[in-house]
Amino acid sequence: MLTLKEKRIRRLAIGFILPALLFFLLLNAYPLGQVLWDSFQIKNLLNKAVDGFAGLQNYKEVLRSEYFPTALRNTVVWTVISVAGEYLLGIASAVALNQRVKGRTLFRAMIIVPWVVPIVIAGMTWTWMLTPDYGILNIWMVELGIIDKPYYWLGELNTALLTVTFVNIWRSFPFYTISLLAGLQSVSRDIIEAAAIDGAGVRRRFWHIVLPQLRTVSLTIIFIHIIWTAINFDFIWVMTEGGPLHASETLPIMIYRYAMQEYNFGQASSLASMMLSFMAICIALYYFASSRRQRG
Amino acid sequence: MLISKRKRQLLTVITYVVLAGFAVYCMLPFLWMLVTSIKPTDQIRTLHPTFLVRKMTFAHFDNVLNNSAFLTFFKNSLLVASITTVISLLISIFAGYSLSRYLRFKGVRLFGVAMMLSQMIPGVLLLIPLYLTMKQLSLINTYGSLILAYTTFAVPLCTFMMKGFFDTIPSEMEESAELDGCSTVGIIFKILLPVSLPSLISTSLFAFLNAWNEYMFGFVFINDEAHRTLTPGVSLFKGLYQTDWGSMMAASVLSVLPIVVIFVFLQRYLVEGMTAGAVKG
Numbered sequence: 001m002l003t004l005k006e007k008r009i010r011r012l013a014i015g016f017i018l019p020a021l022l023f024f025l026l027l028n029a030y031p032l033g034q035v036l037w038d039s040f041q042i043k044n045l046l047n048k049a050v051d052g053f054a055g056l057q058n059y060k061e062v063l064r065s066e067y068f069p070t071a072l073r074n075t076v077v078w079t080v081i082s083v084a085g086e087y088l089l090g091i092a093s094a095v096a097l098n099q100r101v102k103g104r105t106l107f108r109a110m111i112i113v114p115w116v117v118p119i120v121i122a123g124m125t126w127t128w129m130l131t132p133d134y135g136i137l138n139i140w141m142v143e144l145g146i147i148d149k150p151y152y153w154l155g156e157l158n159t160a161l162l163t164v165t166f167v168n169i170w171r172s173f174p175f176y177t178i179s180l181l182a183g184l185q186s187v188s189r190d191i192i193e194a195a196a197i198d199g200a201g202v203r204r205r206f207w208h209i210v211l212p213q214l215r216t217v218s219l220t221i222i223f224i225h226i227i228w229t230a231i232n233f234d235f236i237w238v239m240t241e242g243g244p245l246h247a248s249e250t251l252p253i254m255i256y257r258y259a260m261q262e263y264n265f266g267q268a269s270s271l272a273s274m275m276l277s278f279m280a281i282c283i284a285l286y287y288f289a290s291s292r293r294q295r296g
Numbered sequence: 297m298l299i300s301k302r303k304r305q306l307l308t309v310i311t312y313v314v315l316a317g318f319a320v321y322c323m324l325p326f327l328w329m330l331v332t333s334i335k336p337t338d339q340i341r342t343l344h345p346t347f348l349v350r351k352m353t354f355a356h357f358d359n360v361l362n363n364s365a366f367l368t369f370f371k372n373s374l375l376v377a378s379i380t381t382v383i384s385l386l387i388s389i390f391a392g393y394s395l396s397r398y399l400r401f402k403g404v405r406l407f408g409v410a411m412m413l414s415q416m417i418p419g420v421l422l423l424i425p426l427y428l429t430m431k432q433l434s435l436i437n438t439y440g441s442l443i444l445a446y447t448t449f450a451v452p453l454c455t456f457m458m459k460g461f462f463d464t465i466p467s468e469m470e471e472s473a474e475l476d477g478c479s480t481v482g483i484i485f486k487i488l489l490p491v492s493l494p495s496l497i498s499t500s501l502f503a504f505l506n507a508w509n510e511y512m513f514g515f516v517f518i519n520d521e522a523h524r525t526l527t528p529g530v531s532l533f534k535g536l537y538q539t540d541w542g543s544m545m546a547a548s549v550l551s552v553l554p555i556v557v558i559f560v561f562l563q564r565y566l567v568e569g570m571t572a573g574a575v576k577g
Contacts, residue, residue, distance in 0.1 A: 012480055013398035017407045020391035020451050027448040028414045031425035038424070089318075096314040099307065103315075109563055110319045113326065116555050116566070118509040120527040121548045124534065125325045128332065128541050134341050136328060170321065175570065182571040202303070231418035234511045238531055252420045259424045260516065272421040283416055 038269035045263035058270035067246050067254065075250040078165055079229045083222060085169040090176025097177065098184045115174035123238035126167045130154055154240050161248040164239050176221055183217040184210065223286050227279060251275055332545040340542050356546035365521050366547055369529030376442045376525055377507035384450040384503040392458025393484055415452040419512060430517055441517040442525065446507040454499045457569060461495035462488065498569040501562055526551050
């Protein structure tokens with residue numbers, strides 16, 4: 001039985017979370033339910049005459065679509081290469097920033113900059129640097145003898161996705177840098193010194209003492225970024241719109257295309273639901289793994 | 297002491313080389329953006345471009361500012377991002393306080409889980425129902441649609457940031473104020489917020505940057521020039537100007553200007569916020 005004062009406090013606590021809860025219910029939970037519901041409905045804004053329960057029809061049609069396998073493969077390639085590249089650059093830059101050299105703050109500032117500018121602006125500037133006519137990167141590469149003549153990096157089937165991935169790595173790795181740098185700074189110097197006295201060299205100290213201590217923060221940022229990257233819409237849309245000929249189309253781009261170009265909300269919702277379920281499984285696994293790690 | 301002096305020197309040299317490499321990699325696009333924006337067109341369209349600007353010109357800036365809706369977009373973005381920041385901050389101060397102090401109630405704990413999960417729900421998957429909801433509320437082509445959407449996606453992160461900061465403040469301070477007859481809202485505003493000013497700056501910075509940089513909702517919810525925000529606005533220049541890269545880079549320079557100002561003055565808070573977010577997950 002709660003005391004009178006405790007009851008009053010509980011009312012206050014609920015009152016404090018109410019606005020945030022309303023936003024969550026109206027603009028997160030409700031739309032989420034709507035997506036799941038719509039995925040089983042026939043819902044096409046171009047053909048309003050037909051509607052009603054569709055069963056698994058939407059799912060079947062999305063899975064059978066000729067672009068689905070490509071989009072799925074592109075999403076995996078885009079996510080895996082992005083996250084791997086970001087982590088490598090992140091750890092390299094974090095270790096370098098953790099050394100006692102002059103001008104660290106300035107270097108850190110320059111490294112964060114890509115992360116704070118709008119994706120649209122970053123994407124456009126890279127598009128300009130990569131244009132076949134007068135793009136500085138193409139001209140440099142020709143002068144250095146890497147390529148014979150300017151290449152349309154974003155417009156060719158085999159390079160479009162990888163080029164956007166490269167730019168995405170450039171934009172996202174600073175987040176890893178800052179997180180890993182914070183992790184590195186919390187590694188105790190005493191342990192490192194003790195290991196040094198015991199005769200462990202620089203490399204051994206890094207692999208056996210520093211890196212294991214970064215495990216938790218590494219797993220967290222990698223996990224978050226797998227989700228953030230897989231669902232990213234902006235970069236690909238701004239730079240290639242999924243083209244040429246769907247060569248850089250990922251699942252979020254496909255959802256957008258279903259919804260805003262074909263107005264087939266049912267199919268768009270079923271694709272979104274599939275992504276949501278996949279994410280839910282990932283989150284559950286992650287939660288399960290991390291709670292087991294904490295216990296064991 | 298940990299390594300010999302020669303190795304130490306070698307390591308320092310390697311560190312500088314690596315850091316310089318990263319600096320070039322990160323800054324190159326911005327330098328090229330700036331250089332392009334102040335070059336005359338004949339120096340932009342050349343097979344031998346250089347970073348040297350022989351004849352500086354502000355023609356591209358003049359073009360963007362006077363012959364396009366850029367200033368409208370800029371004003372819209374500023375308005376939407378500022379209102380979003382204020383609302384998100386107000387909501388998350390209270391929600392964060394509740395999560396920090398009243399976690400003993402089941403409802404509050406449940407709310408914490410909901411916030412955690414909603415941080416994971418990506419906007420693109422909710423795009424369709426949100427679009428339809430905005431349409432039903434006839435909010436399409438208004439600032440309201442964007443403010444609502446941006447606030448929804450900013451509140452969870454801001455709430456956790458505020459909770460984190462409140463957690464570090466001992467509750468003894470509040471207890472004595474409570475004995476003096478101060479209400480809880482009074483305690484938050486008179487005692488807690490003044491001491492957590494840096495955290496407030498950090499949190500608002502994230503809310504503002506998220507709203508300022510967001511692209512997809514701005515692109516989908518707004519169809520008329522008068523309400524369009526900066527990121528979709530600038531991306532549409534691409535079709536408008538075709539290959540007038542000078543003007544496009546001038547627009548880019550102007551769009552990152554507020555961020556550069558924020559960055560130069562508030563970098564410390566930004567790094568703090570990023571670190572807090574990463575450590576807690």
